[in-house]
Amino acid sequence: MKHGTGRAAAEELDAADPLSELRNAFVCAEPETLYLDGNSLGRLPSGTAGFLERLLVDGWGTGLVRSWEEWIDWSGRLGDRLAAHTLGAAPGEVVVCDSTSVNLYKLAVAALDSRPGRRTVLADADDFPTNRYILQGLAHQRDLRLEALPSDPDHGLDLHVLRRALGQDVALVVLSHVSYRSGALLDMAAVNEAAARAGALVLWDLSHAAGVIPLRLGADGADLAVGSTYKYLNGGPGSPAFLYVRDELQQRLRQPLWGWYGQRDQFRMAEAYDPVDGIDRFLVGTPPVLSLAAVEPALDVVERVPVGLVREKSVRLGELAVELAADWLAPLGFRLASPPEAARRGAHIALAHPEASRICQGLRREEKVICDFRAPDRLRLGPAPLYTRFTDVWDGLAILRDFVRSGRYERLPLAATRVT
Ligand SMILES: *Cc1c(COP(=O)(O)O)cnc(C)c1O
Numbered sequence: 001m002k003h004g005t006g007r008a009a010a011e012e013l014d015a016a017d018p019l020s021e022l023r024n025a026f027v028c029a030e031p032e033t034l035y036l037d038g039n040s041l042g043r044l045p046s047g048t049a050g051f052l053e054r055l056l057v058d059g060w061g062t063g064l065v066r067s068w069e070e071w072i073d074w075s076g077r078l079g080d081r082l083a084a085h086t087l088g089a090a091p092g093e094v095v096v097c098d099s100t101s102v103n104l105y106k107l108a109v110a111a112l113d114s115r116p117g118r119r120t121v122l123a124d125a126d127d128f129p130t131n132r133y134i135l136q137g138l139a140h141q142r143d144l145r146l147e148a149l150p151s152d153p154d155h156g157l158d159l160h161v162l163r164r165a166l167g168q169d170v171a172l173v174v175l176s177h178v179s180y181r182s183g184a185l186l187d188m189a190a191v192n193e194a195a196a197r198a199g200a201l202v203l204w205d206l207s208h209a210a211g212v213i214p215l216r217l218g219a220d221g222a223d224l225a226v227g228s229t230y231k232y233l234n235g236g237p238g239s240p241a242f243l244y245v246r247d248e249l250q251q252r253l254r255q256p257l258w259g260w261y262g263q264r265d266q267f268r269m270a271e272a273y274d275p276v277d278g279i280d281r282f283l284v285g286t287p288p289v290l291s292l293a294a295v296e297p298a299l300d301v302v303e304r305v306p307v308g309l310v311r312e313k314s315v316r317l318g319e320l321a322v323e324l325a326a327d328w329l330a331p332l333g334f335r336l337a338s339p340p341e342a343a344r345r346g347a348h349i350a351l352a353h354p355e356a357s358r359i360c361q362g363l364r365r366e367e368k369v370i371c372d373f374r375a376p377d378r379l380r381l382g383p384a385p386l387y388t389r390f391t392d393v394w395d396g397l398a399i400l401r402d403f404v405r406s407g408r409y410e411r412l413p414l415a416a417t418r419v420t
Pocket of ligand 1: 128208
């Protein structure tokens with residue numbers, strides 16, 4: 001689709017946007033700030049503060065320990081909502097608990113234990129750091145063979161590379177559905193099928209997919225998945241992650257942390273660990289109720305619109321950004337570092353530039369345009385479709401263009417930030 005690079009084209013897209021009303025369901029505290037980093041931390045839903053205040057005042061303040069009656073199975077209730085609307089899974093296949101990193105560890109160990117005799121784990125050499133580190137640790141602890149598959153930093157993993165590596169020794173394949181840096185999108189059904197044929201399980205990280213890519217974990221034959229709730233799902237900083245285990249696998253899998261939340265008849269306080277049959281066997285201990293609770297008002301917003309519509313808008317936002325980048329930014333030394341076809345991308349795009357780090361910092365500090373930097377030289381733009389307008393993308397890229405053209409970033413000292 002060719003939009004033309006005038007602002008009027010972006011205004012027309014906003015006027016025709018069926019999701020435009022949803023922006024009002026979020027706090028937009030500084031209207032002049034252009035937020036293009038929803039893939040890192042989603043915006044605060046308008047309903048969250050009041051919901052948390054009621055939980056604090058009524059639930060905790062008044063109800064005290066009696067409120068656990070209501071809190072005790074919140075992980076599963078939220079899991080069922082995610083399963084139905086966002087993940088394409090069945091009730092009883094998803095829970096919200098722990099962090100993505102911890103859930104990845106739990107499910108990887110459970111999967112490996114179910115494939116005794118096989119010692120190889122396949123992963124993407126360019127996957128998100130926590131996934132690589134967790135698997136390195138596991139390989140070290142259990143003397144496994146971790147094979148890091150070479151993948152293109154712009155275009156992602158080539159399925160032929162994966163297929164060639166899928167031998168009889170492979171127990172587990174761990175992959176991100178959408179690459180955290182480039183946004184490259186993998187064909188989930190094809191990967192699941194190839195792995196199943198080789199007798200291996202696949203553990204998906206859906207952190208950059210959940211809420212923006214229509215997922216059909218059940219229909220696409222997914223075995224295991226984890227993912228973040230604070231990115232496109234807007235659960236808030238550090239909100240607990242979700243984990244999915246296909247129904248018929250649950251009984252056969254055991255995770256390594258034998259906590260009391262997985263225990264049959266938990267409050268009998270029995271002597272020996274005996275996990276429940278269902279998805280709760282993948283729980284460990286007491287959930288962080290306050291941050292778990294924040295997922296609820298977030299899902300109230302997410303459920304107002306089918307993910308298919310979110311994806312349609314997301315594709316258009318991405319196409320607009322790619323087109324403007326080609327017209328305005330390529331002459332300034334930027335290169336698209338994401339798959340050029342929208343069908344092969346998630347909701348964010350990466351632009352490579354040797355000074356990306358300095359430009360990113362300068363945009364935040366001086367221009368109120370918020371995107372992020374990913375090493376070694378990528379500017380990452382994540383226009384979350386629920387609250388990002390086409391004019392936000394247009395304005396953000398116009399400001400980026402003018403900022404780079406002015407050369408002002410060259411004079412900026414690079415601040416030693418811990419977080420990029
Ligand atoms: C954001 C993200 C995570 C986050 O993991 P935490 O345990 O919440 O820190 C994990 N994996 C991927 C692919 C991510 O993008």
